Amino acid sequence: MVMVDATASRRAWLWACLASAAGAHAAPPPTEVPDPIRRGRPLVFPRDHGAHTGARIEWWYLTGSLWPATYTEAEAQTRGGLLGFQITFFRLKTGLAAADALPGRFAARQLLMAHAALTDVAEASHQHGQRLQRWNGADDAPPLARAQRGDAAVNVGRWRLWREVEDRWITEVDVPEAMHPRARAPGFALRCALTPTQPLLLQGAAGFSRKGPREEEASHYYSVPHLQAEGRLWRGAAVGDRLPETGQAVRGRVWLDHEWSDTLLAPNAAGWDWVGLHGWDGSALTAFRLRDRAPGAAPVWAGGSWRASARAAVRDFAPQEVRFEPLAEWVSPRTGARYPVRWRLHTPAGTHEIHALLDGQELDGAASTGTIYWEGLAEWRDAASGRVLGRGYLEMTGYVGRFSVG
Structure with missing residues (x-):
């Protein structure tokens, strides 16, 4: 889950002004049909993938x-081949072209941004990169900056995510120079095909997910856990305009979230803690809380869901049913932020522990979304026995100032 406070950025304003001068007399893209976030609005696919x-x-x-295709998942953990990855595509409506204030086709009606990160558990390394493009909102825009409406197809430069007819998701990124906390390093590239093994999981009330005490502080939100990944990974050098056929064959287990909203963070919320976890038994656990700006105050909101298996009903969590208890912290040497990297998580599905598999998984997205956050591979354990139940991702925002985009 990634939640943003979508105020228009100064960067977008500059681009929009420059672009509108060039295209002021061209016809604007079609007017958007209002589709407000609302309880009871059914999610319809494939339209709502777009x-x-x-x-x-x-x-x-x-x-x-991810792990080498020649290994089993268990071998990857013991033999040093386990990797974690994150790829996120963001779309932000700037509002700068409303009411014909900026009528040109090239006005920055939308910003498209993307983050990618790769964690190597054995090497204790975390690399990440980012992309930012403006988009005028037109369906016939250049293919390197566009988000399709009728189905999933998002391009931010050469970074892409799309859905094939047979319901496979394909993603590829090329990070020619990845960032470490103190230096730049050779990058990585990844191309993966993601095949669902379970149905969609509608979060909240049939896809209407509350994120605050007011009804309008909500999103439409669904997840696809337990995607089976097969692809290729390139490490150590820029890949160029096209991904070559060579590279390391990898496979893995992936979680996909798609979420859209008009407003999410309550005024007194600073950020959130979130987990999306795959169980070895086919279960899927989501949990989140929004932290208050005031230190020590009760959470602004909390929630999540539990699905015991692919065919089981989804159990939606009420705010009072979820509690995050920090157990251990890591202090970022770059930002000084203190991130809890071990948690005890109390939910209606049981009491669990979440252990980061690498402490240093902080991502600096200041050059695109304007925020710094922690996002990393983590292990899911039973709190009483210590038995490992599965694996997933932990996300923590608002530890370096209040989280926002723009």
């Missing part, structure tokens, strides 16, 4: 674990 450009903010979010 972009909802009338909503202020939206993201397609992939997290997962």
